[in-house]
Amino acid sequence: MIVKTHGVVLRYWPYSNTSRIVSWLTPDYGRINTLIKGAQRPRSPFLGQFDLFYTCELLFYxxxxxxxxxxxxxxxxxxRKWLRESYRATALASYYADMIYRFSPAGAASPALFDLLNRHLDCLQTPEIRPAYLFWYELKLMELLGFNPGFQQCFRCHAAINPRCPPHFFSFAEGGMICPSCAERDHVETESITPDVLASLLAWQRTNSPQAVRACRHTPRQLGHIEKALGSFIRHHLESPIESRDIALNILRLPPCAAS
Ligand SMILES: [Zn+2]
Incomplete structure (x- = not known):
């Protein structure tokens, strides 16, 4: 059966000297692999029609x-030609696509994931790429994959967490905040989270606005704390290690003039 859909190119690799296998994220069929026969032949109709991070109209059998x-x-x-003009944008786009390739369900309709990836790739069309974009994407992706870290109430007793009233404790194993009473009573292994970091995580979870994310400024200490906290959460719930995350964050740490 021939079907028509849209797809974002997540990665591709050789099948033979002239043919390629392309992995796509589509709204209707989720993550799929297609063989593109003769993709590299000089007169192939596919020449220039697909590349990493393109969104394409796709017909396949x-x-x-x-x-x-x-x-x-x-x-x-x-x-998205801007993704080929900035190392920072390319590094983030590679991480976004890698996470989808690894963790999205194969063959299951995923319109929300497709929408998320398209929107976040488009957000990288800015000269000011910040680590906040990566953390914002991670929180949104975790939500869609069903691993949403809970920052608003205690994971055990469901007491509301007031971001302005520390101390705050987060359990990577349980995937949520643990109030001081539960942490002490149950001897739960937790990491402490400062109020400013908790406020940022909550704000990113709630917003869909790249302008709002761009408007937030963070100190290196705050960014280091967020990178460690979210990284531990992702490793605990998905897989370890995720090299593309480390590569993207290392490139974002370079001065802009060296990696624009
Ligand atoms: Zn509690």
């Missing part, structure tokens, strides 16, 4: 007994 479908046609709708 589904194959019931294989998870490798056959691409028939694809046309770029958004080639």
């Amino acid at each position: 589904t194959r019931d007994r294989s998870d490798l479908h056959i691409a028939r046609e694809c046309y770029p709708q958004n080639n």
Whole structure:
């Protein structure tokens, strides 16, 4: 059966000298792999039609007994050329796509994930790429994958957490805040989170506005704390290690003139 959908190119690799396998995130079929026969031949109709982070219109033949479908046609709708003009943007886009490739369910309709990836790739069209974008994306992605860290109430007794009233404790194993009473009573292993960091995490969880994320300024201490806290949470619940995260964060730490 031939079907038509849209897809973001997550990665591609050789199948033969001239053919490529392309992994896409689509709204209708989730993450899928397609074989593009003869993609590298000089007269291939696919030449220039797909590349990393492109959003394309895609026609493909589904194959019931294989998870490798056959691409028939694809046309770029958004080639995001700015992602090829900035190392910072490329590093973040690579991390975004890598997380989707690793953790999104294969073959299951994922319109919300597709929308999230498109919006966050488009947000990288700015000269001021900040680590906050990465952390914001992580929180939104965790929510859609069902691992949303709970910052608003105690994971055990459900008491409301007031961000302005420290101390605050977070359990990576349980995936949520633990109030001081529960932490002491149950001897839960926790990390302390400062009120300013907790306020940032809550704000990113709630907002869909890149302008709001861009407007927040953080000190290196705050960013280090957030990087460690979210990194520990992700490693605990998904997989360890995620090299593309470390690469993206290392590139974002370079001075802008060295990695623009
Ligand atoms: Zn509690």
